[in-house]
Amino acid sequence: MNEQAFTATIDKDQRIEPRDWMPDGYRKTMIRQIAQHAHSEIIGMQPEGAWITRAPSLRRKAILLAKVQDEAGHGLYLYSAAETLGADRGDLTRRLIEGRQKYSSIFNYPTLTFADVGVIGWLVDGAAICNQVPLCRSSFGPYARAMIRICKEESFHQRQGYELLMTMMRGTEAQRAMVQDAVDRWWWPSLMMFGPPDAESPNTAQSMAWKIKRHTNDELRQRFVDMSVPQAEALGVTLPDPDLRWNAEREHHDFGEIDWSELKRVISGDGPMNAERLANRRRADEDGAWVREAAAAHAAKRREATARERQEVPA
């Protein structure tokens, strides 16, 4: 296979598979995209994981535990996809904990109350779904297949969050205030999840040509805003944007200017939780090292024992 065959495959909307010829840039971009996505899932376990022991009922604990386990699973599906391109899982983890590869800026915000768990499910996972559904048609086969599995599971995540919030909204005045406060804090960071505006996203054109990105950042952001407005209404909360209103001419909601300097700050490592998130991941890696080594030593010993038995008893 060569460049011509690669281009023809993309043009026919068929998938590129790991052993096909591909341009170096495509391979590098795919590894970076998949690794950053995998890192986001793994780091994304922390904000909600912090609430597992403090969830208010056994049912909510079980739900949260299942959800955080799913995030771990999503990370592993994605590392698996990255490995088909010759990336090495251990190396990718090292890049993450040394700060050489990024993860989604959203996980650098703190989860202050239990309402944050609900709002993360509703808004953060909702934004993730907006981003991910088109990626089920990514031109890179293993990534597209991982995304299909992930999207099926994300739907549970979003619904449990919204249901949690509905329950709190039926509660006391203090609980309703807690939900509104969480919405106020998470709304703008959720909009930033779609990345910089199209005018400042220089790689978008190439990614669209390679069909590893199907819509621009601003298109997806608009879709998310339009989806969220009626959901906020049904819930009885106010989205914290005085400029948010329906534009009959565009048939979309207009919304206020996003504070892009905040996104830049958080991405470059200066968000409220960046240091703690990475420190936790680093510690988990270090604390788990002896387990990984012991398991490998045990497996090697068993392999030797089996080989010896085979030698002693010739077939």
Add this chain to the structure above:
Amino acid sequence: MSGEVKHEWPLFEVFVRAKRGLNHVHVGSLRAADHEMALHHARDLYTRRNEGVSIWVVRSDDVVASGPDDKDAFFAPSGDKVYRHPTHYAIPDSVPHI
């Protein structure tokens, strides 16, 4: 942490039979110390929601695969062997069930 890339565990490919009567289908890969651990990890990772009734795990380095460049030798349609296809044989419409 040492700076070197140290590979803890080998890579395994995972195949899941979705339900009785279907083939096992490749679903992805994972890292494990040995086959037994690979099976357990596969259960946790790929069958959390009734996705299967049976799992195979195979060491990735034991898989031998055809390459994309083998396409002609392996998969080119055998245009000169039309007699392999049922439509090659003319049977009158009046003959039933054939």
